[in-house]
Amino acid sequence: MRIAPGTLLATALGLAIISAASVGHADGTGVATGDTSGKKIALSNSYAGNSWRQQMLKTWDRATADAIKDKVIKAAKVVNANASAPEQANHIESLIVEGWDAIVINAASPTALNGVIQEACDQHIVVVVFDGLATAPCAYKVAYDYTAMGKMEADFAIKKLGGKGNVLEVRGIAGVSVDDDIHKGLVDTFATAPGIKVVGSVYGNWTQTIAQKEVASVLPSLPPVNMVVTQGGDGWGTFQAFKAAGRPTPTIVFGNRQDELKLWSDLLKADPGYDTFSASSAPGCASVAFWVAQQVLAGKKVPNTIYLPLPRIEQADLESWLKVMPDGAVATPVYSQAWTADLIDANAAGKPLPPSPVAKLGDM
C-alpha cells in the first residue's frame, strides 16, 4: 500500500493544528489557548435604543478592544438593526459574505433568524446567541435562568417573612418569556409556603413610571403589604407609589438599576434594619457571549447552552457598587476570559455557577 507524500504532509499539518488548539489543562478545563489572533468576531444586535442596550454595547466594546489590543483576536464590529428582524437577518447574511469567523447575536425574534443562523453554521461560522435568544440548534446559547431568579426572590420572601405574610408581585411585560419565567419561579416556590399570600400582581413593564402608576392603581384595594417582589427597573416606582399612598414602606426586592440601589441605600440610612437584596440581568452578558465565541474558536469544547448567574447585590456590597455606577446605569461587570472559561466548565460539569464578580470603575 502506498501513501502519497501529500497525505502524510496533510496529516502532519492536521496534527499540528489540533495540537495548537490545546486547552489550559489536560482534562479540557480552563482557558483554551488555541491561536485566535487572526480571527474576527462580529456582533449583530437587534436594537440599540435603550440604556440597557447602550450599556451592553459598551461592555462589548470594552471586551473586544482589550482582546484586539492583546492580540487575542484580529477584529470586531457591531451591526445594529432597528428592532427589525428582517433587517437583522439581512445584516447577518452580509456578515456571512464578509467572512467573519464568529457571529454573536442578540436576536430580534426567538425563531425568525433560525434560517440565516443555519446558513451561517453551514459556512462553518461559530454562532453565539445571548439575551434575545434564537432557538436554532446549531447556535451556542448564553442564557439567564430567569426561573431561578423568581425562585431566589420567593425563597428570600419566605425566609424574611417567616413563612407568613402578604406579597405584591410587580411583573415585566406581558407575553415576554423573561416575565413568564420569573413569574413561574415565584409561583412554584410560593406554592411550598401556604402562609404566603400573593395579594396582587401588576405589569410594570420594567419601567419606573409605569410600575408607579400600576402599583398606585391597585394599592387602595390591597390589605397591608409586607413585601414586594419586582423584576428590576420597577422598584423605585413601586416605592414612590407606596409613599404617595401614605402606606408603610414594605420590603422591596430591587433590580440592579442605579436609581433603585440609591433608594435602597437611602432607606438603609433611615432604617439600618431595612434588609433586602437586588438582582437583574447584566448588560455585561455581551462580554460573556464574546468570550464564549472566542473560546469556541480557540478549540474549547462548549456545551450548547450556557447559563449565566444573575448578578445579585447584597447589603454588604451595596456601597462599593454605587461608587462605580454612573447615574442611570444598570449594575454590570465586564466579564473576563478566565471567568467565562470557569463558567463554561461549571456548565459542562453541571456544577454550581461561579458568582458574578463585582464591577470595577469604568465597567459601566
Next chain:
Amino acid sequence: MQREVASAGGAPASDADPVPRRRFSGRVLLPAAALAVMLAAIFVLQPRAMSYNGMRLLLGFSLPLMFAAMAQMCVIAASDIDLGLGTYIGLVNSLSALLLADRPLLGVLSLVGCVLAYAGMGAFIEARRLPSIVVTLGASFVWLGLALLVLPTPGGASPAWLSALVRLKPPLVPLSIVVAVLLALVGHWLFMRSSYGVVLRGIGSTPQAVRRAGWSLLTARTVLYGLAGVFGLIAGLVLTGLNTTGDANFGAPYTLLSISAVIVGGGEFFGGIVAPVGAVIGAFIMLLTGSLLSFMDVSTDWQLSVQGAILILVLGTRAFRRRRA
C-alpha cells in the same frame, strides 16, 4: 403632469400611445442605474460578494421584499396606500407556519381566506368611498391581532417543501435573481401590456374616464387589492420558508420598506403611475443599503437615515426633472 393623466386615463386603446412608454423607460432607467452603481460599489468593497454564493446570501431576503413591493404597487396603482401590508405578511407567515405543515387543508383554506379578505377590503374602500390610508391602517391592527391570536409566541414550522423551494440553487444564477426577472416580466405584462392593465392604472388617475368607458371601478379596485393580497401572500410564504418558522411581528417592517421600494423604483403616490420593473429594482436598492453600509464599515445606525435620504433624493430629482420638462 397633465399629459400623464391623459395618457393613463384614456380608454384602453391608449396602450399604443408612445408617451407613457417613453416616460416608463425613463422611470426605470434611473433606479436601474442606481442599483448598478450600488452593486459595483459592493463588489469593489467586498469581492467575495461577486460569487454565486455571495450573491445568493446578499440577496436572500430580497425575495419577500420584492413580492411585498409588487403587492404595495398594486395598491399604489389605484392612488391608494396600504399601511397594513406588513402585518398582513406577518399574518400569512404565522398561519402558514402553524397550519401548512400539519393541517395542509385548513392552512390552504385560511390563506385563501386572507386573499379574499384583501380583495374584500378593496371593494369596501370603493363602495363606501373611504380613504384607503384609514381602512388599511385599521386593517393592519386586525391582521396583527389575528396573527397574535393564532401564534401568540413565535414558533411553528415551515413545511419541508416550502423551505426547500426558497433555498433552491438553480445553476449559474441565484434563485432571487431568477425570480426577480420573472416577477418583473409578469408585473410588466400585467400592468403595462395587458389591456386590463390600463384600466387598473386608470382608476388611479382618472376614474371618471374609466367608468365612462364602461369599466366597473368596483371590479377594478377589487382586482387590484386581490392582486395585492396574492403578492403579499407569496411574500409571507417565502418568509416562512426562509425563516423556517412563524413570528407575528416579523412582517411589520415590510409596510414602509415596500412603499419605499415602489417610490424609489419610479412609482408615484398619485395618478396611477407605477413601474413594476422599477418596483423590483427598488426592492433590491432598499435591501442592499444595509449591506453596503456594513461593507463600508459605516455604523448601520445610519441605515434608516440613508434609506430615507435615498427616498427624498429620488423624489427631489423627479420634481426637478418634471419642472425642466
